[in-house]
Amino acid sequence: MDLRKGMSMPGLMLSIVGALLVLAGIGLAAVTTRGLLNYRAAASRHGGEVMDLGSNARPQAGQHGAMARVVGTPEVVEAPHDPEFNLRANTPVLVRHVEMFQWREIRIGGNVHYELDWVDRPLDASHFEDPAGHANPVSFPISGKQFDAGLVQVGGFKLGPVLLHALPGTEKVTPDPKSLPENLAASFSRHQNYLVTSARPDDPQLGDVRVSWDEVPLQQLTVVGRLDGDRLVPASEAADGKGYDVQLGDVPVLDMFPDLPIPPEFVWSWRILSVLLTALGAYLLLAQRDHRDVPLAVGLGGLAVGTVACVMWIGGGGRDMYGWLAVAVLGLALTIWRLRRRS
Structure with missing residues (x-):
């Protein structure tokens, strides 16, 4: 193809960068989702993902049924x-x-x-x-x-x-x-x-x-168990046959359950960044067709990342799956709206 008759070299480079950004954004979302899925699958053997309540914790609304880590002297x-x-x-x-x-x-x-x-x-x-x-x-x-x-x-x-x-x-x-x-x-x-x-x-x-x-002496302990109102009890359905753990001192969850992988950090930051990267890549691709439309690029980014993440969460977590489904639907709605406005 003759670049002089088609796309210019700077335009081609921007298209390549845009495509790479789209792939990077979708890949970042996929890697973050896979890390969470692996961690939750391992945590489910002990009763589920553990909320770290730390010292001097008190019961709060919305905690019932969750696994929690509590530190203190009985x-x-x-x-x-x-x-x-x-x-x-x-x-x-x-x-x-x-x-x-x-x-x-x-x-x-x-x-x-x-x-x-x-x-x-x-x-x-x-x-x-x-x-x-x-x-x-x-x-x-x-x-x-x-x-x-x-x-x-x-x-x-x-x-x-x-x-x-x-x-x-x-x-x-x-x-x-x-x-x-x-x-x-x-x-x-x-x-x-x-x-x-x-x-x-x-x-x-x-x-x-x-x-x-x-x-039994009174000493600092770390207790992991299921929250049943204001009580800590075992998770009876846990695959490890216990569903709880009690250890001396202030012990991190990963030391109490060494089979757990390290959970991904800054999850929400990575999720937002994945949508922004995909949207930026979409914007660069649209710009090559003289469609410098930021809302349309954001809609396409949300649609692409939300669809991939939603599919990955099927069977792995209802709240996360529905959250990403909402992102995909909003992205689709924004995309359709902008395309109709342009036409």
Whole structure:
């Protein structure tokens, strides 16, 4: 083709630049959309995309059903209470352990011997190889139990039972014999972090009982769960089988779920830039035909980018798909209007 009879060299260069800008704008929208789709697909295995609410967060309208990350030290509003021992502790979970001094059968190779030790369950001596002289009490006079706090909050969010039981760490509770009910005060005395029935705690006898308590310490945590009103609960449908996570300290979402890809940043900026680049490219192409029409170029840019992004979002996200569909429809309407005005 003879460029002198057709398009001039500067005009050809502007057309090439315009076409490249159109492709760049559509490509930028496609890359941003693909990055979001990949991130959300990975996040769905853990319950969905996580809103980062950070520290001291409070429930807000429109958050129900979303996954959220909350950071803070649990606040025990209604402390757990062990009514039998009248023991109360400022902890999310209080666990009572009961042990009895019993005979244990020890096998090493072909040798069998017996020793007295603290064991947290009744041992049936009738199954021993040599039960004579090694009889154990039939049952415990009191059993171990777990007591949950009535209400625990992180920030403004209450923890559901599953997340409450997932709180990490344990510490020994030092019991106070003075708070014991009268019926138990006559039987138990304190020895180290235990309440024991032994007359001589350093020399326990067969059948002696000791009781201890563990508590979950109050420490800074990062909690990820589903928002159910003002509660944090697991996402029951999550493919990972949990739908939540609890870790010590202020932990980023990508460290809590290392299988997640890095989500694209400045998404709205890239989306707007993709439309502007496509519109600028369309304007340069139109200018070669003496159609220097900015609204028409903007309409064509919105139509092209909106159509491509809308198609990519089909099946991947209703709100994003309908948003891009609206951009495409508005672009089409603007394009038709400008073409009719020109005709």
